[in-house]
Amino acid sequence: MSKVLVTGGAGFIGSNLVDNLITGGDQVIVVDDLSMGLATNLPKSQQIKFYQKSITNHEFMKELLLREKFDYIYLLAAVASVADSVERPYETHQINQEANIYILEIIRKYHLKIKKLLFSSSAAIYGSNSELPKKENSIVDPLTPYAIDKFSTERFVIDCGKLYGIPTVAVRFFNVYGPRQNPKSPYSGVLSLISQAIIHRSTFTIFGDGTQTRDFVFVDDVVQAIVLLTKESEIVHQVFNVGSGEHVSLLQVINAYEIIAGVSLRIVNRPQRVGDIKNSYADIDKLMEVGYKPIFDISKGLKLYWESLKD
Numbered sequence: 001m002s003k004v005l006v007t008g009g010a011g012f013i014g015s016n017l018v019d020n021l022i023t024g025g026d027q028v029i030v031v032d033d034l035s036m037g038l039a040t041n042l043p044k045s046q047q048i049k050f051y052q053k054s055i056t057n058h059e060f061m062k063e064l065l066l067r068e069k070f071d072y073i074y075l076l077a078a079v080a081s082v083a084d085s086v087e088r089p090y091e092t093h094q095i096n097q098e099a100n101i102y103i104l105e106i107i108r109k110y111h112l113k114i115k116k117l118l119f120s121s122s123a124a125i126y127g128s129n130s131e132l133p134k135k136e137n138s139i140v141d142p143l144t145p146y147a148i149d150k151f152s153t154e155r156f157v158i159d160c161g162k163l164y165g166i167p168t169v170a171v172r173f174f175n176v177y178g179p180r181q182n183p184k185s186p187y188s189g190v191l192s193l194i195s196q197a198i199i200h201r202s203t204f205t206i207f208g209d210g211t212q213t214r215d216f217v218f219v220d221d222v223v224q225a226i227v228l229l230t231k232e233s234e235i236v237h238q239v240f241n242v243g244s245g246e247h248v249s250l251l252q253v254i255n256a257y258e259i260i261a262g263v264s265l266r267i268v269n270r271p272q273r274v275g276d277i278k279n280s281y282a283d284i285d286k287l288m289e290v291g292y293k294p295i296f297d298i299s300k301g302l303k304l305y306w307e308s309l310k311d
Contacts, residue, residue, distance in 0.1 A: 002026045002115070002231075005070045007055050007103075008077030010037030012181045013120070013173075016219045017074060017226055022047050024231075029068060031055060032077065041180050055099040065106045072230055073107075073117040075100050075157075078150075082124060083273065085146035096149035101156050108164045116230040117157065119170045121239065123215070123280055125151040133215075133247075133283040136172075136239055158237050167236045169229050174243035174282050177301065178219030179308035191216065191302070194254060195309055198261045208272035210251040215243035215281035218296035218304070225292050233290055243282030244294050256299055260306050 004021055008014040009030030014037065021028050027047050033054040042048055053060050055077045077099070079085065079092040100119065107114060126134045127141030142148045154170045161168030181192035197204035225242045229235060248256075258264055272278075284292065296304070 002071040003068060004028045004072045004074070005031065005064075005068070006074045006076060007031045008037065009074075010034060010039055010041050010050070011076065012037075012041075012178075013176055013219060013222060014074070014076045015041035015180055016178065017076070017223050018042060018048065020223050020227060026072075029064070029070075031061070031064070036080070036182060038180075038182065054095070055103070056094050058099075058102055061099070061103060062106050065103065065112060066110060069112060071115045073103070073114055074226065074230070075103065075117065075119045078120070079146070080122075082144050082146045082276070085144055085149070086274070089145040092145060093149050096146065097153045097156075100153050104156060104160055104166070104168075107166055108160065115167060116236070117161070117166065117168045118226060118230050119154060119157040119168070121154040121170050121172045122147065122150045123172050123174045123241070123243070123282065124277070125154070125172065126280065127277065130279075132279060133245075133281050134241065135283040136241055136286055154239060158239060162237045169236060170239040171225060171229065171242045172239060172282075173222065174215035174217050174241065174280065176217055176219055176222050178305055180219075190214075190250065191253065191257075191305065194257055194265070195305070197265055198257065198263050199309065201263075201266075203266045203268055204254075206250060206267055206269050207276060208278075209269065210254070210267075211249050212272075212276070213247040213249050213279045213281060215245070215247050216253065216298050216301070217242060217244040217282075217294065218301035221294045221296055224295075225287060228290060228292055229287075235290060240287045240290075241282040241284050242287065243284055244297065245282060245284040245288075246297065247279070247281030248298055253298065253302075257302055257306070260299075260302050 010032035124147040
């Protein structure tokens with residue numbers, strides 16, 4: 001049994017990770033300000049302690065880290081919106097970078113003996129680089145405050161890990177989807193928005209012509225990768241793409257989803273948004289060499305996602 005901290009643990013990916021950790025017998029502390037997450041995402045369990053706090057509360061985070069002495073730390077809390085980071089660059093920077101570096105600094109300053117710290121970065125760091133698939137050693141070209149913060153924090157986590165002997169690892173998430181995506185959030189993933197348009201028979205807006213491609217990865221595969229890199233391997237000070245290794249266009253996804261749901265979607269087109277990337281998918285060879293095996297292709301994942309929404 002391990003003692004684990006999950007920041008952003010009431011969110012979409014975080015709560016799915018918490019489920020996995022609880023099943024494995026861990027004691028889990030979740031810190032989440034519920035700006036995007038939901039307390040109801042967390043299972044009722046004596047293995048969980050939940051704090052509705054912002055990770056920017058340095059005094060609280062310091063006291064928590066020193067008191068609990070965690071075995072594993074998962075840094076998932078973020079303002080996960082490109083558009084929001086463009087509108088509020090410094091406010092999102094405080095959450096997406098400064099708060100995470102402060103956690104790292106407390107570990108360094110007080111010589112906390114953790115087994116592994118994982119930081120969740122993003123495929124957004126690759127920016128307009130046209131190389132496909134995206135590899136971990138591909139040129140990065142972060143185009144927005146969100147992407148800049150993700151990449152710079154990733155480097156802090158990896159390189160300070162090396163410098164100060166802290167066991168760290170980072171992951172670059174591609175387009176994650178699955179149960180518990182919050183469709184009411186302005187940061188919601190495109191599949192969550194499509195789902196709501198289908199359910200409510202409302203109009204779905206495509207920004208661009210719909211030929212943009214993405215690597216849609218089901219959340220259970222993401223959790224598999226997270227646990228693999230922290231609890232099931234000795235790998236440190238490296239970064240890994242986390243995706244399905246496949247790429248599909250938005251129009252292909254819509255078509256597949258319409259077949260699964262038995263509904264035709266009403267679509268309107270708008271101009272492509274500033275900061276949006278045309279094509280992106282992951283080279284996951286490095287992660288697969290560690291033992292990662294993605295289980296869910298887009299069709300299988302969408303079926304499970306749709307079933308969860310109907311339930």
